[in-house]
Amino acid sequence: MDQISDCWSQDRHLRVRFYLHPKRPQDPSLFNNDQWVFETRILDSRNDMTLNFDERSTGFVWFFSFLVWLSQARKNCGDNLVLLLDDVGFGLHPKAQRELLRHISEKLEPKSQVLYATHSPFMVDPDNLYRLRTVEKHVGCENGKEEYLSTKVGSQVLSTDLDTLLPLQTALAYEITQALFSGGNTLLVEEPSDLLYLKWFSDRLTERGRIGLDQAWRITPCGDPGRIGVFIGLFGQNGKRVAVLLDSSSAERRNILALKDSNLLKKCNVFCVDGYIESGEAGDIEDLIGRDTYFALVNACYKLSRAHRIGRTRQPSPGGRVAQEAAEHFKALASDTPEFDHYAPAEYLTENSKKLMRKLPNLDKALDRFEKLFAHFNSCLHV
Helix, strand or coil, X not given: CHHHHHXXXXXXXXXXXXXXXXXXXXXXXXCCCCXXXXXXXXXXXXXXXXXXXXXXXXXXXXXXXXHHHHHHHHHHHCCCCEEEECCCCCCCCHHHHHHHHHHHHHHHCCCCEEEXXXXXXXXXXXXXXXXXXXXXXXXXXXXXXXXXXXXXXXCCCCCCCHHHHHHHHHHHHHHHHHHHHHCCEEEEECCHHHHHHXXXXXXXXHHCCCCCCXXXXXXXXXXXXXXXXXXXXXXXXXXXXXXXXXXXXXXXHHHHHHHHCCCCCCCEEEEEHHHHCCCCCCCCHHHHHCHHHHHHHHHHHHCCCHHHCCCCCCCCCCCCCHHHHHHHHHHCCCCCCCCCCCHHHHHHHHHCHHHHHHHCCCHHHHHHHHHHHHHHHHXXXXX
């Protein structure tokens, strides 16, 4: 049981009990003349209750059985073993699969050669990808009918078959996302352009000795605001602070604020862009930059001629946002005009900072709005 406790950290309160007793009427008959029953039961010391071994979870039964089998194999054959394991860790919780991976690496590999097949991304060791080999069905076609020919083990890690690559892609995506959330206090935004704008305005404020975004914040775009709850549920319980900047519609904002009252977002600070815009209407981060400033940025980014520029005096559409108005303006231009891209002005701003600092109108007002936002973000770090 010491080996089980070392590898099964999900529940440290389990103990194994063995019982040998005369056969009772309720015991199943395994042999015609069986008189004694040897029973394995698992004791949960927290509630002083035992369950028959077969009544435990599929994962625990597999794990326990694997360690017993391995112990017997070593007793009979020594450590000089080649272990071939098919669909290893089947039924195990992802955390237990990671622990099994660690057990294989630390306990088995130094003495034995281990080869195993798996469909699970949690049984993929991201630190040793060079060891991976793909296994695919080789199918041929005869008389218009597909026919299984053989199983092909690839000589490289990657494959052109997307289904074969899926566990590897999932494993890498999980590792990357974990790295994003484990490095610091996380500020979730919706779009990559939001990240660029926040960084640019923070740097300009810091250069002037004013309040920029504290470097303890790690800005992470997450796309659809509906995913914010998922992101925090998966990675927001690591002891770090999480804040969210919403530049979304009123319907989406209501959903997020409703989540904030739940345990999922209980420790999360939610900020809405409209709280920092003079009009008070729901808007995007481009509205935080300001109408005149953003239109001038778009004109410079796309090098629009005077006749095609977005005018500062353009009447705002009811409930419209400046980025939405820019997109509508581009639709009305000639067909050879490039399609409007939300990301392009943000990228242009970061690459032409010195020139735009002199040319963008009302930049000081934009800096004031961002400074107020950054001050509120930074205050969350000291609560």
